[in-house]
Amino acid sequence: xxxxxxxxxxxxxxxxxxxxxxxxxxxxxxxxxxxxxxxxxxxxxxxxxxxxxxxxxxxxxxxxxxxxxxxxxxxxxxxxxxxxxxxxxxxxxxxxxxxxxxxxxxxxxxxxx
Amino acid sequence: xxxxxxxxxxxxxxxxxxxxxxxxxxxxxxxxxxxxxxxxxxxxxxxxxxxxxxxxxxxxxxxxxxxxxxxxxxxxxxxxxxxxxxxxxxxxxxxxxxxxxxxxxxxxxxxxxxxxxxxxxxxxxxxxxxxxxxxxxxxxxxxxxxxxxxxxxxxxxxxxxxxxxxxxxxxxxxxxxxxxxxxxxxxxxxxxxxxxxxxxxxxxxxxxxxxxxxxxxxxxxxxxxxxxxxxxxxxxxxxxxxxxxxxxxxxxxxxxxxxxxxxxxxxxxxxxxxxxxxxxxxxxxxxxxxxxxxxxxxxxxxxxxxxxxxxxxxxxxxxxxxxxxxxxxxxxxxxxxxxxxxxxxxxxxxxxxxxxxxxxxxxxxxxxxxxxxxxxxxxxxxxxxxxxxxxxxxxxxxxxxxxxxxxxxxxxxxxxxxxxxxxxxxxxxxxxxxxxxxxxxxxxxxxxxxxxxxxxxxxxxxxxxxxxxxxxxxxxxxxxxxxxxxxxxxxxxxxxxxxxxxxxxxxxxxxxxxxxxxxxxxxxxxxxxxxxxxxxxxxxxxxxxxxxxxxxxxxxxxxxxxxxxxxxxxxxxxxxxxxxxxxxxxxxxxxxxxxxxxxxxxxxxxxxxxxxxxxxxxxxxxxxxxxxxxxxxxxxxxxxxxxxxxxxxxxxxxxxxxxxxxxxxxxxxxxxxxxxxxxxxxxxxxxxxxxxxxxxxxxxxxxxxxxxxxxxxxxxxxxxxxxxxxxxxxxxxxxxxxxxxxxxxxxxxxxxxxxxxxxxxxxxxxxxxxxxxxxxxxxxxxxxxxxxxxxxxxxxxxxxxxxxxxxxxxxxxxxxxxxxxxxxxxxxxxxxxxxxxxxxxxxxxxxxxxxxxxxxxxxxxxxxxxxxxxxxxxxxxxxx
Numbered sequence: 005x006x007x008x009x010x011x012x013x014x015x016x017x018x019x020x021x022x023x024x025x026x027x028x029x030x031x032x033x034x035x036x037x038x039x040x041x042x043x044x045x046x047x048x049x050x051x052x053x054x055x056x057x058x059x060x061x062x063x064x065x066x067x068x069x070x071x072x073x074x075x076x077x078x079x080x081x082x083x084x085x086x087x088x089x090x091x092x093x094x095x096x097x098x099x100x101x102x103x104x105x106x107x108x109x110x111x112x113x114x115x116x117x
Numbered sequence: 118x119x120x121x122x123x124x125x126x127x128x129x130x131x132x133x134x135x136x137x138x139x140x141x142x143x144x145x146x147x148x149x150x151x152x153x154x155x156x157x158x159x160x161x162x163x164x165x166x167x168x169x170x171x172x173x174x175x176x177x178x179x180x181x182x183x184x185x186x187x188x189x190x191x192x193x194x195x196x197x198x199x200x201x202x203x204x205x206x207x208x209x210x211x212x213x214x215x216x217x218x219x220x221x222x223x224x225x226x227x228x229x230x231x232x233x234x235x236x237x238x239x240x241x242x243x244x245x246x247x248x249x250x251x252x253x254x255x256x257x258x259x260x261x262x263x264x265x266x267x268x269x270x271x272x273x274x275x276x277x278x279x280x281x282x283x284x285x286x287x288x289x290x291x292x293x294x295x296x297x298x299x300x301x302x303x304x305x306x307x308x309x310x311x312x313x314x315x316x317x318x319x320x321x322x323x324x325x326x327x328x329x330x331x332x333x334x335x336x337x338x339x340x341x342x343x344x345x346x347x348x349x350x351x352x353x354x355x356x357x358x359x360x361x362x363x364x365x366x367x368x369x370x371x372x373x374x375x376x377x378x379x380x381x382x383x384x385x386x387x388x389x390x391x392x393x394x395x396x397x398x399x400x401x402x403x404x405x406x407x408x409x410x411x412x413x414x415x416x417x418x419x420x421x422x423x424x425x426x427x428x429x430x431x432x433x434x435x436x437x438x439x440x441x442x443x444x445x446x447x448x449x450x451x452x453x454x455x456x457x458x459x460x461x462x463x464x465x466x467x468x469x470x471x472x473x474x475x476x477x478x479x480x481x482x483x484x485x486x487x488x489x490x491x492x493x494x495x496x497x498x499x500x501x502x503x504x505x506x507x508x509x510x511x512x513x514x515x516x517x518x519x520x521x522x523x524x525x526x527x528x529x530x531x532x533x534x535x536x537x538x539x540x541x542x543x544x545x546x547x548x549x550x551x552x553x554x555x556x557x558x559x560x561x562x563x564x565x566x567x568x569x570x571x572x573x574x575x576x577x578x579x580x581x582x583x584x585x586x587x588x589x590x591x592x593x594x595x596x597x598x599x600x601x602x603x604x605x606x607x608x609x610x611x612x613x614x615x616x617x618x619x620x621x622x623x624x625x626x627x628x629x630x631x632x633x634x635x636x637x638x639x640x641x642x643x644x645x646x647x648x649x650x651x652x653x654x655x656x657x658x659x660x661x662x663x664x665x666x667x668x669x670x671x672x673x674x675x676x677x678x679x680x681x682x683x684x685x686x687x688x689x690x691x692x693x694x695x696x697x698x699x700x701x702x703x704x705x706x707x708x709x710x711x712x713x714x715x716x717x718x719x720x721x722x723x724x725x726x727x728x729x730x731x732x733x734x735x736x737x738x739x740x741x742x743x744x745x746x747x748x749x750x751x752x753x754x755x756x757x758x759x760x761x762x763x764x765x766x767x768x769x770x771x772x773x774x775x776x777x778x779x780x781x782x783x784x785x786x787x788x789x790x791x792x793x794x795x796x797x798x799x800x801x802x803x804x805x806x807x808x809x810x811x812x813x814x815x816x817x818x819x820x821x822x823x824x825x826x827x828x829x830x831x832x833x834x835x836x837x838x839x840x841x842x843x844x845x846x847x848x849x850x851x852x853x854x855x856x857x858x859x860x861x862x863x864x865x866x867x868x869x870x871x872x873x874x875x876x877x878x879x880x881x882x883x884x885x886x887x888x889x890x891x892x893x894x895x896x897x898x899x900x901x902x903x904x905x906x907x908x909x910x911x912x913x914x915x916x917x918x919x920x921x922x923x924x925x926x927x928x929x930x931x932x933x934x935x936x937x938x939x940x941x942x943x944x945x946x947x948x949x950x951x952x953x954x955x956x957x958x959x960x961x962x963x964x965x966x967x968x969x970x971x972x973x974x975x976x977x978x979x980x981x982x983x984x985x986x987x988x989x990x991x992x993x994x995x996x997x
Contacts, residue, residue: 058142059162060163065164066163066164068120
């Protein structure tokens with residue numbers, strides 16, 4: 005029987021990457037949907053705090069990596085939907101490449117001698 | 118970036134968006150949300166221009182804080198407005214008066230032979246101020262230092278004018294400036310119409326042409342281009358108008374522009390009173406203006422020109438000049454002056470006073486800054502609690518510092534704005550008061566405005582740093598929060614500032630006191646003649662078409678007629694009136710008198726008619742005054758004054774002795790027939806000069822003044838006098854009309870200006886310092902209300918409370934006064950040249966200032982102390 009899932013902190017500097025990737029897969033999505041997607045895709049290991057999510061979204065909005073648009077949900081409630089911009093795509097690629105580089109480097113260090 | 122901007126400028130939309138998003142998320146999520154406010158904050162921070170937001174916050178907060186203490190705001194703004202406004206006004210005047218350049222091409226490279234303001238003709242003595250026409254021609258031919266050189270008459274001439282073909286029944290006059298043909302060329306003046314003078318116009322054989330000013334073209338010819346080629350008759354010679362100067366040009370002398378410019382060759386036709394001056398070797402009436410050749414320095418040119426002068430006049434003195442003559446010539450040094458600013462009487466008159474005022478307003482500004490710093494420091498003591506609280510809650514000291522700094526800068530800007538407005542008004546008012554004439558439209562220019570703003574920002578930072586720095590050092594830990602008392606910090610910040618303010622105020626007030634005392638001494642001194650109820654009018658017989666042979670009859674007619682007028686007590690004629698700015702002097706010799714070697718025999722002369730001394734109440738000491746019997750036909754006589762007698766006839770009787778102009782004595786000269794008491798005809802600050810008075814009928818003056826002692830106010834009689842004059846001859850022009858009182862006042866105007874302004878500044882400075890003291894002590898009382906309440910509750914009496922609050926105010930004031938004394942003495946020495954009849958260490962000014970400061974300062978301190986003593990202990994104890 006799997007024990008209760010141990011939640012891990014989202015490594016600093018990777019939140020942007022995660023958000024961009026989520027929006028790459030699910031576009032458009034509102035804030036809550038993004039948070040849920042991160043939890044779901046990480047199989048419950050990573051959970052993003054609203055205190056971090058929304059400021060990050062604002063930051064990326066200002067940098068014009070994502071674009072936001074007010075619309076109506078299925079239940080006819082007002083929500084702000086985000087999607088990636090072309091600049092955001094480029095940023096996603098850059099972040100992804102950087103993440104792979106760093107993980108590969110760490111993996112090399114951890115290899116048995 | 119654009120996003121941030123947009124978000125910054127529509128904060129409400131941003132807010133709404135943020136709130137809505139958070140609400141939505143809350144609704145969706147089942148778990149807890151966390152600190153919504155914090156999230157909202159973080160979102161906001163990420164989405165807008167943070168530093169600008171905090172700046173706006175600081176500004177809003179600053180305004181609120183300032184509004185909480187409106188008195189502080191008012192006083193601080195007033196202090197700053199005063200300091201900045203006064204500085205700007207004086208600086209603008211200095212800029213306009215001293216630094217402004219002529220509206221010609223490249224004024225900075227112009228060189229003048231003399232910037233003296235004297236005008237007129239000097240025959241006899243070669244002095245450095247003016248040159249003769251032959252010398253000018255010689256210089257132009259032989260000089261190597263100048264690229265170009267022109268000459269012009271020192272001063273202008275009044276002429277009768279009418280346009281050919283429109284003979285006017287009324288006498289029209291105009292002012293003419295005689296200039297060399299290349300004058301406009303050298304200056305680089307632009308033309309509005311036609312052409313300007315050329316060298317070819319300036320020969321005796323040329324056709325008479327003239328250039329007119331834009332002002333005349335406007336007034337008289339209404340900008341009609343047909344003025345070109347018109348013939349204008351000046352003093353009976355017809356001149357053809359060939360051009361009009363540019364509207365901004367007024368000549369090389371800073372004042373109203375002359376109407377006509379005429380080539381020097383036509384001097385005899387314009388200056389009809391003098392014989393032709395063109396060939397005259399020893400008549401000096403021209404000044405020169407030019408531009409140096411590239412590479413030639415001022416001093417080199419000076420040496421070269423002086424050498425030319427010496428060689429020219431030595432050659433004139435003949436083959437064997439006497440050592441005396443040689444010495445006289447070699448003594449003359451021509452000092453070249455920068456000509457860019459032109460010749461300005463106002464500049465000569467006001468440059469030193471304005472510098473004095475500049476020092477005074479500088480001191481006022483220092484006091485204003487010190488005052489504001491004091492007030493803010495004092496107020497800081499009441500905000501201690503607030504700041505300790507905020508520090509304890511976690512505010513960054515840097516943020517607090519920035520906030521206080523912002524507040525101070527706000528204050529400075531408000532003060533600066535008020536100061537600029539004050540300066541605007543003050544500059545106009547001063548220019549009008551001092552009669553700057555054409556300069557009245559003086560506006561504070563951009564440079565001055567920039568200076569003002571720089572000064573206000575600097576003061577903002579300056580007095581913002583002192584309290585802000587203090588705050589950042591506050592320790593919010595418990596045990597450090599007791600307010601410090603006035604006594605416990607010997608000469609702490611506020612006290613030092615007050616000492617400084619008092620010292621500076623003493624300086625200002627002593628200076629002001631000395632100047633005012635001087636002014637009063639000047640005004641009340643016995644000048645030797647009466648100045649009340651005296652009407653003066655100047656007229657000119659030449660302009661009315663008289664020949665010299667007809668002058669005497671005219672003098673008699675006018676004198677007789679005016680003396681019969683009912684409103685006139687006594688009337689007389691004179692060449693010029695006292696303190697009019699005119700003077701005439703020359704060397705002279707006395708028959709049988711050998712002067713002690715080296716002493717120059719110089720006398721000031723004046724031609725007057727009968728009843729002159731009587732009209733001006735100048736007492737006769739010996740012999741007789743000018744009488745009707747003194748005419749061209751009778752023996753030449755002279756009246757001298759007491760100074761003359763003291764100087765040349767000490768102990769002996771001067772009556773009967775003969776004197777003559779020039780050296781050596783040429784018989785028969787004039788016989789001295791009377792002695793009058795001394796009077797100050799020229800400079801009221803100097804002692805009376807030795808004077809000789811000649812009968813005007815023996816001297817042929819074309820231009821003369823009427824002096825009338827009236828029974829009622831002079832103004833009421835003026836109309837009568839004009840009518841009488843018209844009846845004698847309608848052609849006689851009235852060129853000027855003043856009262857002698859006004860003329861004397863005008864002379865004293867400079868003195869009055871600096872005395873009044875310095876006094877004003879001194880008193881204002883004292884007021885500021887006192888408000889500072891009052892404010893400081895008031896805040897101190899407010900901060901220590903609880904302590905005072907306790908003391909009173911356990912039995913302290915009123916007197917003890919008062920002395921507690923006053924603390925060492927007395928000591929502070931005394932220290933300030935002692936500190937200020939040496940500076941005050943220094944200021945007094947510096948002002949010595951302005952003082953009249955007053956020693957620099959004048960006990961009256963000194964003691965008066967000290968007592969005034971001590972009195973007001975102690976009063977300012979006493980008032981809050983009094984109020985402290987009236988505190989109700991019960992309420993004080995409850996006060997927190």
